[in-house]
Amino acid sequence: MTDIQRSNWLHIGVVIALACSFFILPEYHSGNLARILVLAVYAMGYNLLFGYTGLLSLGHALFFAAGMYGLGLAMQFFDFNPIAAVIAGLILALVVSICVGFLALRTTGVAFMIVTLMFAQAGYLTILYFGEYTRGDEGFVIQQADRMVGMIDLTSPMGRFFTALLLFAICFFIVAYIVRSGFGLALVAIRENEERATMLGYDVMRLKLQAVVISGVMSGSAGAAYALLFGYAGATFATVQYSIFPLLWVLLGGAGVTIGPLIGTIFMFYLIDYSSAITPAYMLIAGLALVLLTLFAPQGLAGELRRRYLPWLP
Amino acid sequence: MEFGPHLILASLEGAVIAAVLAMTAMGLSIVFGIMRVVNVAHGEFFMLGAVIAWWVAHLLGGHPAIGFIAALIFAPLLVGFIAAISDRLVLQRIDYDPDRTIVGTIGLLYIIQQVTLMTFGPEARPVEAPFNQRLAIPWFEFGDNGFEIYWPWGLSITSYKLFIIVAAIAILTALWVLMTKTKIGLIMRATQQDSEMARAFGVPVKRVYAWVFGLGAGLAAMGAVLVVPVQQAHYLMGHDPLLLSFIVVIIGGLGSLPGTVIAAVLIGMSDGIISVFFSPTLAKILATLLVAMVLVFRPQGLMGKLRS
Numbered sequence: 001m002t003d004i005q006r007s008n009w010l011h012i013g014v015v016i017a018l019a020c021s022f023f024i025l026p027e028y029h030s031g032n033l034a035r036i037l038v039l040a041v042y043a044m045g046y047n048l049l050f051g052y053t054g055l056l057s058l059g060h061a062l063f064f065a066a067g068m069y070g071l072g073l074a075m076q077f078f079d080f081n082p083i084a085a086v087i088a089g090l091i092l093a094l095v096v097s098i099c100v101g102f103l104a105l106r107t108t109g110v111a112f113m114i115v116t117l118m119f120a121q122a123g124y125l126t127i128l129y130f131g132e133y134t135r136g137d138e139g140f141v142i143q144q145a146d147r148m149v150g151m152i153d154l155t156s157p158m159g160r161f162f163t164a165l166l167l168f169a170i171c172f173f174i175v176a177y178i179v180r181s182g183f184g185l186a187l188v189a190i191r192e193n194e195e196r197a198t199m200l201g202y203d204v205m206r207l208k209l210q211a212v213v214i215s216g217v218m219s220g221s222a223g224a225a226y227a228l229l230f231g232y233a234g235a236t237f238a239t240v241q242y243s244i245f246p247l248l249w250v251l252l253g254g255a256g257v258t259i260g261p262l263i264g265t266i267f268m269f270y271l272i273d274y275s276s277a278i279t280p281a282y283m284l285i286a287g288l289a290l291v292l293l294t295l296f297a298p299q300g301l302a303g304e305l306r307r308r309y310l311p312w313l314p
Numbered sequence: 315m316e317f318g319p320h321l322i323l324a325s326l327e328g329a330v331i332a333a334v335l336a337m338t339a340m341g342l343s344i345v346f347g348i349m350r351v352v353n354v355a356h357g358e359f360f361m362l363g364a365v366i367a368w369w370v371a372h373l374l375g376g377h378p379a380i381g382f383i384a385a386l387i388f389a390p391l392l393v394g395f396i397a398a399i400s401d402r403l404v405l406q407r408i409d410y411d412p413d414r415t416i417v418g419t420i421g422l423l424y425i426i427q428q429v430t431l432m433t434f435g436p437e438a439r440p441v442e443a444p445f446n447q448r449l450a451i452p453w454f455e456f457g458d459n460g461f462e463i464y465w466p467w468g469l470s471i472t473s474y475k476l477f478i479i480v481a482a483i484a485i486l487t488a489l490w491v492l493m494t495k496t497k498i499g500l501i502m503r504a505t506q507q508d509s510e511m512a513r514a515f516g517v518p519v520k521r522v523y524a525w526v527f528g529l530g531a532g533l534a535a536m537g538a539v540l541v542v543p544v545q546q547a548h549y550l551m552g553h554d555p556l557l558l559s560f561i562v563v564i565i566g567g568l569g570s571l572p573g574t575v576i577a578a579v580l581i582g583m584s585d586g587i588i589s590v591f592f593s594p595t596l597a598k599i600l601a602t603l604l605v606a607m608v609l610v611f612r613p614q615g616l617m618g619k620l621r622s
Contacts, residue, residue: 056413106610110352110412114560118606121557125599240553244420251417281431287424294408294418 003312004180007258010314011176014259015169022161030161036262036269037164038225039249041171043261045218046246051255052179053211054191058113058243059120060219062100065127065238066093067220069134072233075142077133082149086224093220094213096123101212105205117240124238139234147228160229167225168262171218176258178214179314187211188256219246241283248286251293254302258314263301320590323471328586329579330475330544333482334537336578338555339562340486341533343574346563348506348526351405351415355422356534357556359397362426363389363535364441364547365434371441379444382543389539390532396426397531398524405527406520423552430549443474443543478540485536486575493571502526534559558585561605 018037022030042064049055070092074080080088104115127134134140147154154160178184186207189197198204227233236242245268246261253264268289276282297304306313342356366389371381400422408414448470493499504512505522513519534555545551562581566573581601588597 056416058416103606103610110416111609113352113416114564115606115609117560118602118609122599122602122606125595125602129593129595129599247417247420279432280436281428283424284428284432287421287426287428290417290421291404291425292421294414294421295404298414 006312007176007180007314011172011258014262015165015172018165018168019162022158022165027157031157032269032273034157034161034164034229036265037161037168038222038229039245039269040262040265041168041225042219042222043246043249043253043265044171044175044258045215045220045222047250047255047258047261048175048178048187048218049211049215050247050250051257051260052184052191053187053208055208055211056113056247057104057116057215058240058247059100059116059118059123060215060246061238061240061242062116062120062123063093063097063216063219064223064226064242065123065235066096066216067223067225068227068233068237069127069223070220071224072140072142072227073133075146076140082147082154082228086221086228089224089227090217090220093217093223097213097216097220098209101209101216105208105212117243120238120240120243124235124240127235127238134233134235137235139232139236142227142231142233147231154229155231164225164229167221171221172258172262174218176314179258183207183210191256244286248290251298251300252289254300254304254306257300257302257306260300260302267301321587324587324590325583326471326475327590328583330478330541331586332579332582333479334541335555335558335562335582336486336575337482337537337540338534339559339566339574339578340489340571341530341537342559343563343566343571344533345527345530347571348502349410349523350412351410351527352412352419353527353530354416354419354556355400355426356530356559357552357554358423358426358430359393359531359552360534360538360555361430361547361549361552362393362396363538364542364545364551365430365549366392366535367539367542368434368439368441368547377444378442382441382444382539385441385539385542386536390535393535394528394532398528401524401527406523410523427549427552434547434549436549438546438548440546441542443472445473445477446543447473449473449476474543478544481540482537485533489533490571557602561601564605564609 018033021033025033042060045063046057046060049057049060067089070089071085074085074088075082100116100119104112104119107115128136149163152159152163154163179188186197186202189200189202190204190207194204223237226237249264249268250261251264252268253262254260268286271285271289272282275285293300299307302313338356338360341359342353345351345353345356367382367385370385370388371378374381374384404418404422405415408418449472450470493502501512501517501522504515505517505519505526509519512522537555538551558581562577563574565581566575566577585597585601588594588600
């Protein structure tokens, strides 16, 4: 088997295994898994920028929230049907990511992190400022009756799970395709040595902007799906904490590995889930994980796996 | 409402914000200037200072002044010590790699914040000010009786708030003397300019870094001790100072100390004045966008020089 065949089987196998798990797992865990899949899409969007292009953004919550509010406000005030509302969310995320990418990519390194952080903070405050429409921190509920696509009820466990899985599978295959394409390899070249990539004739600025936009729209799709499937949009999802989460998931799972975000999201979700039952200070686990990861396993779980046993992991 | 007296009040409140902000941002600026480290956990060192001030004041009891003075000495030392230890345990081991430093300090942020939540609890707790007289704000008018001074009803500031401004000026002056006139300052500046050359001349660079990191955190803690009688100690209080310090340090020029003070006064005063007359949320939106734009279009800051 060639490496390409192996990675194809891996991606298809992961999706099939996830589909089967719905029928095997007890309802509590399959409900969790639906949430994890949506969040893993967010993490995959983040991974494309951080893991493959080497750009550390501290403001991805802005894209997530753009998708979430694009969908939520369209449904709340303009009575869009779910499909049209998802498209509205994606368009808002697209516009926001083009603007942010265009401005923030003029900076590099630490300045890029701070600029993205500041944009996300401004976005969060804007949501609060227009609290009359967005309901600020309190957020608003998307009514159950609105969350129907044709005959499929997105509020039923099964409809919810398989919609989440569908979105996950689409994004998963897109990422798998991108990282193997010439575009994806050029992104890795930028990550490894930006000057050399420029010298080889790549339009680095344009490639980076494309990476930001794809990453932003993917994060936005996760935000839209989250609001649609779980029926709630709130400003909490635009806070710094939600910019840190995808970083944490990707670092834990393995940056620059296609299955890394999924692994990281599953582990961190259950770590936080179990520890929040014990103590209200559950973010302590996240903090410890971040410090330990930077110290001992900067490549994350899948990264270590690739380094030691499976060098073909995409 | 009369515009003049309110403007004076807003400026004084703004000056209090600016004074505390200048100290906190100075800590961040020193750490960035000398170590090239972006310390995301800086706001938590501020919070720790306030929380420790509460513990000290609570344990000592007696007259509030005793607890306050003890806190002013003890809290920065303890916070500085904690910071120096975390520099040794985390930052030094990853060799100050920029990306990993950010991630590591984000981790430290949550560890400090959540351990405080577990020990100190979620309540906001007040610390009593050592003295707290109300001082009415005078205003004048040219009325029928010619020039006269009067005290508009309800407008006042406390003596303690004025003390904050004076204390911050004193501490920052002391810091300036430390940095420019003493051997410690000389060593720090040498490390800043060229750490390898400093090492060649026998400067223990690693120990200097630990001290600088401690000093930066200690400054934030000192600012917090000053402000805690006005604002209560709470485990989430580090968030705003962190963002504002970032804003100040960037506007002032990354690593430029005079720029930091000027920017702190600018941001603190305008924050105070805009918040009184307009919506505080709008003020914050404008400030964050301004910072992003400064970084995008003038990365050396308003006062900084371009590094080659």
